[in-house]
Amino acid sequence: MNEVLGLADVSVVRGRKDLLTDINWQVKEGERWVVLGPNGAGKTTLLQIAGARMHPTRGLAGVLGEVLGAVDVFELRPRIGLSSASLANHIPEQENVLNVVLTASYGMTGRWREAYEKLDERRAFTLLHDWGMSTMINRPFSTLSEGERKRVQIARALMTDPELLLLDEPGAGLDLAGREDLVARLSELAADEESPAMVLVTHHLEEIPPGFTHVLLMREGGIVAAGPIEDTLTEENLSETFNMPLSLRAEGGRFSAVAKR
Numbered sequence: 001m002n003e004v005l006g007l008a009d010v011s012v013v014r015g016r017k018d019l020l021t022d023i024n025w026q027v028k029e030g031e032r033w034v035v036l037g038p039n040g041a042g043k044t045t046l047l048q049i050a051g052a053r054m055h056p057t058r059g060l061a062g063v064l065g066e067v068l069g070a071v072d073v074f075e076l077r078p079r080i081g082l083s084s085a086s087l088a089n090h091i092p093e094q095e096n097v098l099n100v101v102l103t104a105s106y107g108m109t110g111r112w113r114e115a116y117e118k119l120d121e122r123r124a125f126t127l128l129h130d131w132g133m134s135t136m137i138n139r140p141f142s143t144l145s146e147g148e149r150k151r152v153q154i155a156r157a158l159m160t161d162p163e164l165l166l167l168d169e170p171g172a173g174l175d176l177a178g179r180e181d182l183v184a185r186l187s188e189l190a191a192d193e194e195s196p197a198m199v200l201v202t203h204h205l206e207e208i209p210p211g212f213t214h215v216l217l218m219r220e221g222g223i224v225a226a227g228p229i230e231d232t233l234t235e236e237n238l239s240e241t242f243n244m245p246l247s248l249r250a251e252g253g254r255f256s257a258v259a260k261r
């Protein structure tokens with residue numbers, strides 16, 4: 001299996017603070033990873049590296065066969081789909097839903113722009129339809145509910161047909177039905193062999209979509225444990241990650257955790 005991500009002793013330092021320390025992590029084609037860890041553990045920073053938005057201070061970061069620092073990131077970025085709150089904050093208020101998705105493909109196309117535009121538009125329509133947003137394509141993004149925004153952002157992240165899909169807390173702010181809908185959709189996406197490798201950051205074990213294969217547990221800029229969900233997502237590892245005795249439940253491919261009493 002091909003390596004999609006390969007981080008070797010990656011550290012990120014800002015001022016005097018170590019955001020990430022000696023991270024060693026590989027993601028291979030076909031894998032679907034969940035990243036868990038307390039606030040400030042470095043999850044978003046890790047995704048910034050994986051998305052070629054940030055370079056490591058030390059160490060080597062291989063992304064889709066290229067090494068960060070030795071590649072034109074503007075060629076690399078379209079191969080990576082990223083959905084995050086900070087990216088969503090940059091969407092202009094009046095931008096309509098179709099454009100939010102469509103503009104993800106800008107910069108990729110050259111000479112045959114006009115022909116591409118039709119193809120791009122069709123792809124954006126199809127993605128919005130798949131994510132249950134086809135009736136809202138003309139709505140300004142700013143008028144959408146949180147759940148609708150999240151689905152548009154994922155459609156946008158998929159627009160360039162990426163080889164790696166990075167989702168930073170896609171379930172944040174969703175109500176129970178919205179969360180369950182998202183989990184089901186992500187589970188379906190994970191089951192599709194054509195889907196890119198995926199990395200999903202979340203705070204809630206309930207948001208782990210069935211079919212996700214691996215878990216990375218982070219704490220204070222480092223890795224507590226990483227590997228297949230079935231042997232890595234244990235009470236012991238989870239308790240160490242959150243520095244609190246936790247009891248873990250797994251049922252029908254779904255997970256939850258509460259403090260041990």
Ligand SMILES: Nc1ncnc2c1ncn2[C@@H]1O[C@H](COP(=O)(O)OP(=O)(O)OP(=O)(O)O)[C@@H](O)[C@H]1O
Pocket residue numbers: 014015017019037038039040041042043044045046
């Ligand atoms: N530019 C920066 N300068 C200094 N510290 C930073 C900078 N960016 C992030 N940090 C700090 O690095 C740590 C890791 O941040 P990061 O956003 O990666 O955490 P996270 O695991 O995504 O947290 P959350 O779950 O709250 O989203 C935090 O303590 C944050 O305050």
Ligand SMILES: [Mg+2]
Pocket residue numbers: 043044045168
């Ligand atoms: Mg974060």
